[in-house]
Amino acid sequence: VTYCVGLLMDAGLVLLSDTRTNAGVDQVSTFRKMAVFDRPGERVLVLLSSGNLAVTQSLVGVLRERCVDAGPNLWTVRDMFEAARHVGDVLREIHARDAPALAKFNIEFVVSFLLGGQIRGEAPRLFQVYAAGNFIEASPDTPYLQIGESKYGKPILDRVFTWQSSLEDATKCALVSMDSTLRSNLSVGMPLDLLCYARGSLRVERRLSIDADNPYFNTLRRQWGEHLRQGFREIPALDMEHCVGRGTEGQ
Amino acid sequence: VTYCVGLLMDAGLVLLSDTRTNAGVDQVSTFRKMAVFDRPGERVLVLLSSGNLAVTQSLVGVLRERCVDAGPNLWTVRDMFEAARHVGDVLREIHARDAPALAKFNIEFVVSFLLGGQIRGEAPRLFQVYAAGNFIEASPDTPYLQIGESKYGKPILDRVFTWQSSLEDATKCALVSMDSTLRSNLSVGMPLDLLCYARGSLRVERRLSIDADNPYFNTLRRQWGEHLRQGFREIPALDMEHCVGRGTEGQ
Numbered sequence: 001v002t003y004c005v006g007l008l009m010d011a012g013l014v015l016l017s018d019t020r021t022n023a024g025v026d027q028v029s030t031f032r033k034m035a036v037f038d039r040p041g042e043r044v045l046v047l048l049s050s051g052n053l054a055v056t057q058s059l060v061g062v063l064r065e066r067c068v069d070a071g072p073n074l075w076t077v078r079d080m081f082e083a084a085r086h087v088g089d090v091l092r093e094i095h096a097r098d099a100p101a102l103a104k105f106n107i108e109f110v111v112s113f114l115l116g117g118q119i120r121g122e123a124p125r126l127f128q129v130y131a132a133g134n135f136i137e138a139s140p141d142t143p144y145l146q147i148g149e150s151k152y153g154k155p156i157l158d159r160v161f162t163w164q165s166s167l168e169d170a171t172k173c174a175l176v177s178m179d180s181t182l183r184s185n186l187s188v189g190m191p192l193d194l195l196c197y198a199r200g201s202l203r204v205e206r207r208l209s210i211d212a213d214n215p216y217f218n219t220l221r222r223q224w225g226e227h228l229r230q231g232f233r234e235i236p237a238l239d240m241e242h243c244v245g246r247g248t249e250g251q
Numbered sequence: 252v253t254y255c256v257g258l259l260m261d262a263g264l265v266l267l268s269d270t271r272t273n274a275g276v277d278q279v280s281t282f283r284k285m286a287v288f289d290r291p292g293e294r295v296l297v298l299l300s301s302g303n304l305a306v307t308q309s310l311v312g313v314l315r316e317r318c319v320d321a322g323p324n325l326w327t328v329r330d331m332f333e334a335a336r337h338v339g340d341v342l343r344e345i346h347a348r349d350a351p352a353l354a355k356f357n358i359e360f361v362v363s364f365l366l367g368g369q370i371r372g373e374a375p376r377l378f379q380v381y382a383a384g385n386f387i388e389a390s391p392d393t394p395y396l397q398i399g400e401s402k403y404g405k406p407i408l409d410r411v412f413t414w415q416s417s418l419e420d421a422t423k424c425a426l427v428s429m430d431s432t433l434r435s436n437l438s439v440g441m442p443l444d445l446l447c448y449a450r451g452s453l454r455v456e457r458r459l460s461i462d463a464d465n466p467y468f469n470t471l472r473r474q475w476g477e478h479l480r481q482g483f484r485e486i487p488a489l490d491m492e493h494c495v496g497r498g499t500e501g502q
Binding site for chain 2 (some may be wrong): 151152154155156158159160168169171172173180183216219223224227229231232234235238240
């Protein structure tokens, strides 16, 4: 499994992915799920991948291949909407090529992607591209998107992240969300790939690979755990004497 | 969807369920998912249900029917293991009777159950019964079991609940776990059914229906939310200046 999250806000974009892949529990590896396409001063596009690794690597490979061809590609698309459509189109080509062969082995074409970034002339945008090549876009009302193992890390996003959050807060929030996921699901794992993009910068200035020894992330995990346990202790107990036994409904 | 959680510890058992059922988003109702079978001084059995409502209600109905018959039933089973086997057996009868008819309408036989309680002569025990009638048992290493929409509420259980927790802490933990689930999934809803069982008491003394106006639960939700936001604020921000841009991998 994978966990990737993208947070879009007025101040920019935060993108975070883990690197665990597994085909069964005895075949676990580390692969980067974040691919960056950037031309400083002109555009930054970041693709996060979840699902069948052969398919997601194919997609990134073909996207890069196209970048040196004459046809439409991530360097020539006019805006992020066109970029998302291009990713969907390439994904459909891969589906046409590979899905019939996979089907013979009962392997489903299960993938999904986050595409975030900014192209000069418009604001940063964030999309989720589905296996069918269709896609949705984040907005001030729904400012984050998740793919992969998304549920463990959703409550903290719902509680603290908004369109008005700072880049710093969004980064913290993404890392706390990842921490909850790492704790509850073994198949999501370190290192993490983090990219924080400030609106209008049009370059990759803040990108970090966070491994198991990263002092900041370890401090965040420890402090967050302590805060939770302390906050938990401070909540008063339910006064059980006021819970009257309602007896013998079962008889 | 449903969320039910059972926490087994040295001190006893806590069982909590929501009451939301839905068949599509425009057909939402409230049904109790907790059924109690108790004979004070002799046995307390609690069944929590998730899945197809017609099947889960059938199961509870047939279990009650059996209780007035001569054959094996929840009043006559010797221990909790036999009780779990009885629930599984009755579920298999319902499957044999109903599944073929459901299949004609492409309705899957999707249900699962938690069975917790104590029968005089042994300690409290907690089981999860699957749709196939097989089951697993909680233990000091894995002291809680969840059915239904379980992921949102899992992180807090993993962080604070252990076999050594008090009944009071386990109750708080179950309620916080439910709060996270209620916030992130609309199809889980109030009121909640809570039962706290003290080891050896062999009677239902602490049972509570928690509705949207319950002052304790509302305080817990508010305090927990405030703690989370405050704890989040207290975590220092990542020093982004130390994240060097790694440039132009995509070119």
